Amino acid sequence: MSEMTPKAEAPLRITTRISLKLKRRPGRKTVLDELEFAGGRTPDNAVDPCINIPLLQGLARAFYWQRLLDAGEVKSGTEIAQLEGLNPSTVNELLRITLLDPLLVQHILKGQHLQEMGMMWFTRNALPDLWQKQFI
Numbered sequence: 001m002s003e004m005t006p007k008a009e010a011p012l013r014i015t016t017r018i019s020l021k022l023k024r025r026p027g028r029k030t031v032l033d034e035l036e037f038a039g040g041r042t043p044d045n046a047v048d049p050c051i052n053i054p055l056l057q058g059l060a061r062a063f064y065w066q067r068l069l070d071a072g073e074v075k076s077g078t079e080i081a082q083l084e085g086l087n088p089s090t091v092n093e094l095l096r097i098t099l100l101d102p103l104l105v106q107h108i109l110k111g112q113h114l115q116e117m118g119m120m121w122f123t124r125n126a127l128p129d130l131w132q133k134q135f136i
Contacts, residue, residue, distance in 0.1 A: 051109075051110075051111035052108070052111070052113075052115075052117075052118055052119075054118065054119045055108060055117070055118055055119050055122075056108070056109065058094055058097065058119045058122070059097060059105065059108065059109070061094060062094045062095055062096075062097045062098050063098055065077070065080050065091065065094070065095055066095060066098040068080065069095075077091040077092040077095055078091070078092075093122070093123045094122075094123075096122065096127060097122050097127075099127055099129075100127065100131075100134060101131035101132075101134045102131075103131075104131075104134055
């Protein structure tokens, strides 16, 4: 009887998809809301230009990664980092923003947060544990 050797499994590949559309306008990128995205219209007052695109992308990635962790598809931020080709500390720092007060997340999505609160701010500053102590 010949022994069967276990088949090597292909590594899990993670793809991050964000359901938004970026539109280049003179000198800046803006985010189009769902109605504009679906209808193809782009009026000048589409989205507040205060929206921080890198922060928005960071939020989307962090919440996606957190969903992977919660579902058990990956075991740790280190595993996500290996799959994404990132430094583990980068992934773990970004995962911290999933602990933000949901109201603060809504303000960030609308561009109504303090302009000092960018991705760099979140990676260099500790977040208070209680949502009431997080500021808008």
